[in-house]
Amino acid sequence: MGMQGALQLLYPPQCISCAAPVQSDFGLCADCWRDTPFIAGLVCDQCGMPLPGQDAGERALCDDCMTIARPWDRGRAALMYQANGRNLVLALKHGDRMDLARPAAAWMMRAAQPILRPGMLVVPVPLHWMRLFRRRYNQAALLSRLIARAAGLEHCPDAVSRKRSTGNQDGKTRDARFANLAGAFGVPKAREARLRDRDVLLVDDVMTSGATFAAATEALLAAGARSVSVLGLARVAKDG
Ligand SMILES: [Zn+2]
Numbered sequence: 001m002g003m004q005g006a007l008q009l010l011y012p013p014q015c016i017s018c019a020a021p022v023q024s025d026f027g028l029c030a031d032c033w034r035d036t037p038f039i040a041g042l043v044c045d046q047c048g049m050p051l052p053g054q055d056a057g058e059r060a061l062c063d064d065c066m067t068i069a070r071p072w073d074r075g076r077a078a079l080m081y082q083a084n085g086r087n088l089v090l091a092l093k094h095g096d097r098m099d100l101a102r103p104a105a106a107w108m109m110r111a112a113q114p115i116l117r118p119g120m121l122v123v124p125v126p127l128h129w130m131r132l133f134r135r136r137y138n139q140a141a142l143l144s145r146l147i148a149r150a151a152g153l154e155h156c157p158d159a160v161s162r163k164r165s166t167g168n169q170d171g172k173t174r175d176a177r178f179a180n181l182a183g184a185f186g187v188p189k190a191r192e193a194r195l196r197d198r199d200v201l202l203v204d205d206v207m208t209s210g211a212t213f214a215a216a217t218e219a220l221l222a223a224g225a226r227s228v229s230v231l232g233l234a235r236v237a238k239d240g
């Protein structure tokens with residue numbers, strides 16, 4: 001028995017969602033897998049929203065991305081913010097389940113395959129320092145670090161910073177979310193040289209209206225980034 005086998009006897013692998021016994025580490029049991037809405041098939045190339053129809057290899061866009069200004073190039077998300085997808089995101093966000101970051105990053109890596117480019121700089125959306133203080137860690141930075149490592153890309157956790165508090169976006173309309181976030185982000189002077197002419201992969205846990213990604217993308221482009229693509233763990237279907 002190798003070290004791996006010995007460890008599995010001590011700590012039998014459990015489903016990361018319901019703790020039922022599973023065959024291998026960092027996975028979901030069959031029931032939780034079925035209840036987790038992973039995104040597959042044809043998606044909007046800019047926001048990752050599932051679209052009806054077959055993937056014909058052409059760039060497809062959803063209605064929102066055709067009508068809302070999206071300053072970034074391409075985007076993907078691993079799962080829909082529904083059913084067990086929502087449970088997993090909330091557990092990672094508020095429940096101090098940092099162990100969920102590893103499987104979540106692996107799912108995001110798979111979703112990101114079509115949009116990854118060699119030499120990309122991986123950057124998380126920052127948490128406001130007040131919330132960082134209360135929550136103790138930025139789950140977006142946790143995910144972006146793991147994704148950068150798995151993809152063999154450079155990670156820059158502090159490329160984007162919040163210039164002011166934006167409060168809670170929950171319960172705001174789409175227009176209010178965009179207005180609230182406009183100009184909220186900046187790039188520290190000390191990070192501009194590292195960003196210049198780089199393709200950036202911007203990472204967050206949840207994409208709702210896209211207002212946060214849009215505001216952070218604008219800060220990155222203003223600082224000299226060549227392009228920005230976005231990657232979320234979960235995509236919210238409609239504005240709440
Ligand atoms: Zn389970």
Ligand SMILES: [Zn+2]
Nearest residue numbers: 044047062065
């Ligand atoms: Zn879209």
